[in-house]
Amino acid sequence: MSGMVTLSEFIMERQADFPYATGDLSRLLGDISLAGKIINHQVNKAGLHDILGTVGTTNIQGESQMKLDVYADQALLNAVRWGGQVCGAASEENEKYLPFDSEMCRKAKYVILFDPLDGSSNIDVNVSIGTIFSIFRRKSAVGDLVNINDFLQRGVDQVASGYVIYGSSTMLVYTTGHGVNGFTLESSIGEFCLSHPNMCIPEDGKIYSINEGILNGCGKGVQEYVKWCKESDKESSRPYTARYIGSLVADFHRNLIRGGIYMYPGITKSPSGKLRLQYENNPLAFIVEQAGGKASDGIRRIMEIQPKELHERTPLFIGSKNMVERVEALIRQYEQVEA
Numbered sequence: 282m283s284g285m286v287t288l289s290e291f292i293m294e295r296q297a298d299f300p301y302a303t304g305d306l307s308r309l310l311g312d313i314s315l316a317g318k319i320i321n322h323q324v325n326k327a328g329l330h331d332i333l334g335t336v337g338t339t340n341i342q343g344e345s346q347m348k349l350d351v352y353a354d355q356a357l358l359n360a361v362r363w364g365g366q367v368c369g370a371a372s373e374e375n376e377k378y379l380p381f382d383s384e385m386c387r388k389a390k391y392v393i394l395f396d397p398l399d400g401s402s403n404i405d406v407n408v409s410i411g412t413i414f415s416i417f418r419r420k421s422a423v424g425d426l427v428n429i430n431d432f433l434q435r436g437v438d439q440v441a442s443g444y445v446i447y448g449s450s451t452m453l454v455y456t457t458g459h460g461v462n463g464f465t466l467e468s469s470i471g472e473f474c475l476s477h478p479n480m481c482i483p484e485d486g487k488i489y490s491i492n493e494g495i496l497n498g499c500g501k502g503v504q505e506y507v508k509w510c511k512e513s514d515k516e517s518s519r520p521y522t523a524r525y526i527g528s529l530v531a532d533f534h535r536n537l538i539r540g541g542i543y544m545y546p547g548i549t550k551s552p553s554g555k556l557r558l559q560y561e562n563n564p565l566a567f568i569v570e571q572a573g574g575k576a577s578d579g580i581r582r583i584m585e586i587q588p589k590e591l592h593e594r595t596p597l598f599i600g601s602k603n604m605v606e607r608v609e610a611l612i613r614q615y616e617q618v619e620a
């Protein structure tokens with residue numbers, strides 16, 4: 282056990298790097314990791330108890346909610362509300378943002394946005410899923426109730442972001458803007474332990490991840506890029522390998538470690554794609570940039586997009602720097618979209 286650094290030890294150690302830190306963000310990350318452990322416990326029981334299947338309700342996106350979606354949403358909301366470090370939360374599962382009006386929460390500095398259970402269509406089939414979160418400093422005055430502007434901030438203003446992946450092992454990966462670190466849940470002690478310090482994504486990769494079923498509806502630039510990935514070329518190790526789990530967190534995590542690109546482009550019937558700017562794209566963009574990679578909507582840097590509403594969608598091209606730049610160049614060339 283010696284030499285093992287737990288997430289709480291690591292966070293406390295890092296806090297000492299910021300002389301004026303009050304510990305609020307550290308405590309908030311602790312609250313999130315607690316929620317991650319609670320969700321993990323439930324995810325692992327899926328199938329054993331009456332936890333699989335839909336609740337019979339739909340969320341704001343019109344998608345049917347899985348029981349675990351609702352469970353994860355509640356677990357996170359409870360953990361951050363009772364932790365007292367955030368003054369409000371917005372979640373993919375709730376139409377409106379939620380102000381927390383206890384005295385302690387009103388005084389809190391941060392807001393949180395999250396996708397409580399990403400890749401939820403994979404729950405029933407025992408495939409990796411994840412939780413994604415994004416933290417901002419509030420814009421409203423401390424003591425007031427939060428308002429919509431607290432949640433419509435650009436990704437560049439994130440204070441921290443991260444994800445928990447419930448896979449062959451459970452991991453928490455986060456950044457506060459000083460690199461990316463990954464922690465694996467050691468179930469015997471119930472703690473996340475540092476397993477992937479200072480994560481960096483290779484500049485180039487050999488994996489491309491896209492739902493090829495939608496390729497006919499994509500722009501020519503994306504189609505040309507996928508064609509290029511499949512061509513044979515010894516020098517650039519092509520053809521590349523196609524890997525698509527259909528759980529963003531899992532596809533992203535693999536590409537972060539191995540090098541690769543994940544793409545969810547706009548398609549004819551949904552020009553902004555599927556993924557949500559504030560719950561999925563921004564938090565993963567912060568992570569990938571901190572690891573040396575790139576995240577783009579095809580034209581713009583994801584983190585510079587000014588959100589206009591909660592639940593906004595944007596196309597997403599994320600991963601190894603050179604791969605993202607190549608698809609951006611093809612989009613510019615073939616789709617002639619104004620920058």
Ligand code: AHM
Pocket residue numbers: 344373396398399400401402492527528529530532555
């Ligand atoms: P969700 O948040 O409702 O689970 O949807 C997001 C998921 C991503 O995890 C995944 O990459 C994508 O949707 C898969 O979509 P598709 O089935 O269209 O390929």
Ligand code: MG
Pocket residue numbers: 373396398399400561
């Ligand atoms: Mg999602």
